[in-house]
Amino acid sequence: MANVAHYVVVPEHGDYELYVFKWGATGLDISLLAGPDITISHFRASENAWGNWRDEILCEAAALVDLRHKVLLFFAWEGPTTTFLLHPAAREWHDHAWTGWDVRWAYSGLAELHEYLGLDPQAVSCPSQEVYPGWVLAPGDEWLSECGT
Template structure:
């Protein structure tokens, strides 16, 4: 979004992988790299087709973005990745777009419905058994669901967030295994209070129609906690007990991921952009910046 208020659209195939790591390069590298690509006229990917995107508002110095995978969507790395991107973009305001590309269009004053799917179907996330191997992963694809004060269920964090299912979701969980509590680093969550008819949900990625979930729960109070998983932990004491995160370890792992992404992946779409758009000196400066963390 140039300073004159217009907007330009650029697209990269397979560009969703590592967009958070790419943004660590900062505006002096990222913006020329983006503009080195060919512009796409009148092309906006729909909700299910766009897995990551960024909007650079040059006039107001606002960076809006979201991703479906990567360190910024992982419980253990979310905070440090956000911190480091903010450090790489001094003077810019960072915003996560929980409604994906629709939020980008809203910022531009465009109709968000243009990226909606008219025949969108709900794809329920599978319920996990207590012995599922996914629960052994350091960064598992898990959604934690707590019901009232006494139930905790774990779902695979694939397909749709369970909040989109509405009250019928409770029937689906009737025979689901109760895990008692969740101690893994979940990527999303949902708390349902059947007595007060209240719902709170959060996620570290994005979901279509994020601002419209109340319509899926008629007669209920629905609150989106965005990425504030702490509110879930408070709403379900003793049920959602995520692991403590070591900032030092998370920062070291993020640095390793970034260096690998930039220097060890010749197929990375951003690496190609950097080679085409910036000089060797600038590229070297970026690497030194990472080394100085």
Template structure:
């Protein structure tokens, strides 16, 4: 495992890419005949969703051309921006990426994968690199950084135009319910406070409706001593696979995966999300393909075929990833 100080899921500052490229690290694991091989691509994070969407044959050729990595050489969860496991023995695709900026883009990804990976079990790695590590029989805690266990920081009001850094927090009290929207890079930023988080929610963070689907959400039922959370990214600290949360002794824990609808229902009217626009995800994916097109304008047959899949999508029939867990 490559040592180094943990860092958060932050975009580069303005101008940071000028003269100083920022790595977008991705890991790839191929399982075949009971054995597995790990690969690494320093610049694979942002493009992994597109690469994997081309289907098992094309993606397999792409991964085979990448740098092989010793089985014991991993990295911390916060250093890996995307990963995929292609398990030929079980016909299972397990993946995650930080580079889906909206709920609509996530819907589009799973709609595309349903068509380009027919007959495969497609799953999202809700615990990120820990899920990848566990899939090959290794201890997931080995890639867990200190970030997932750090104390919670200040809970500032979320900015309305940054859904990728917004965490919705709903609370059920004995005498009513409240909803808040705070800035965060992961639901762990809220969960790290423990039950005392309800005393740290400020009036300035109160909301009743969000104009987007946020990055994740936490629902706290104080009288029942239960906490639940969902994310369209991944958890830190193995929360998805955990039976209980550290820092919440005596509280029941439920992982809602990516089911934001569960939070809306639990809030009983305290919080509403704007209806998602699946067509926006198709448009975003088309723009992503345009960005990845070579400078000479040519495009591989696989990319051309992927555009055809996008063109044929019916946005109204797209399903969330939690339907596939």
């Protein structure tokens, strides 16, 4: 089990850099409060993903730092500030830590980072959105009596 996060740095010149951190998802929202310099150093110290994106199921958080346009685009499925109730306060904190930057929440998750980079958002989407419900037990079901309930 892991909490995979992708980190993307768009340098002032050249193509984007993609990093992956196996334990980076939980708390990414709070980690970004360190501001641009520390965040970029942390991202670049992570494992280079060599262009191998995880899909939206395996990647639980991601952040893109665009040095050309001063944009921070991120999302996290878990973490202290990920509830919509706290978004206004978290937005204020991130705006303060990233003064002069355009701070954005990626509501569409990893697909939104892909779109920002001009990549196909379907490349990171889950291949099947089909739902496979389990079987349903009814009161008095024979299986329940075998379980001692």
